[in-house]
Amino acid sequence: MPAIGSRGGSASLVRASLAIHQPPTSLEGGLGGRIGQVEFQFNPSQLQLTRSASWSAQPSVGYARGAPPEFVGAQPASLELEVFLDASAKPGASKVQKKVDLLLSCCEVYPPSLSTNRPSPPWVRFSWGSFNTVQFVAHVDSVSATYTLFSPTGEPTRATCNLTLTEVPLATKGQNPTSGALSARRVHRVVAGDTLQSLAWREYGDATGWRVIAEANGIDDPMRLATGTELLLPAINDTGG
Structure with a gap:
């Protein structure tokens, strides 16, 4: 897949970010208030966006090689991306661990939602300038964090996080x-x-x-x-x- 963006510090003036929001309190709800945001230090070198459609075909003796398929619906999009975090140039900085913890929390129940009818992890929205194709409301399926550098006290100062997001379909206005x-x-x-x-x-x-x-x-x-x-x-x- 062709690379999009760059890790180079001066490759782009527009930084990608992942906004983390409170989950809705009902099935018809949209994004709640913002809990936090992870600003990318380096824009992703690539994004993998997947969209799929569901088709169904019923066997029929009228067709020698199978009946024509019928479209039964679109599937939510999925987005895979990598977040590179580095605080090695700032001794004593704890931003790396805080950002990793924030990303990991997207796979845990948001505590205030326990008092609602729909306990849920936070919802997110990835954004990167005018790249509208990947800007949709989503939930986080998985987060894997790889720590590659540590301070003398054992504090992580560099980490790479791989995220998989799945689109959350929202009701179309006027339907x-x-x-x-x-x-x-x-x-x-x-x-x-x-x-x-x-x-x-x-x-x-x-x-x-x-x-x-x-x-x-x-x-x-x-x-x-x-x-x-x-x-x-x-x-x-x-x-x-």
Whole structure:
């Protein structure tokens, strides 16, 4: 497969990243608030993207070499990628282990989700500039970490992580009787200190998304949020982000 990008530090001004989000609380839910993000120090040297379709053929005596197949549906995409982490130039840095732990947590149940009807590991979204083909909501099937360099105290300073992501299909807008409505939402109860900007940053990683929250809740004055008010927070795919 041809290489995409480069590990060279100056090969690209746009860095790939993996955003890690809270899982939804229902089957119709979209991405929840951002838990963390792994910024790639070096862009991947290659990405392996797989898409497949399912076909079915019923035996029939009318065909000498088998009946024509019938398309029965598309399968979620899968993406395999490598994350290279290196802090060897910064003695005492613990960023490598923290990032590896964050990636490994994507295969463990997100603790706050235990109190919901759908305990789940976090969901993720890989992004790399304008490469839209690989930018989809996904869950992490596997993470393998290989540590290749350590400090005198045994702290890992270099590691390579191989990830396998599987696309999470989201409902297409307008395919249900409530066509035109937001495809998925979360509910947040306002607490002291909350602002629309802070909620947008927490949910989408972008404070300018406050306008979407305001519109979804019919808020005319974004500076006045009453404590205890329940706000609908549109899923990230409804924000245009």
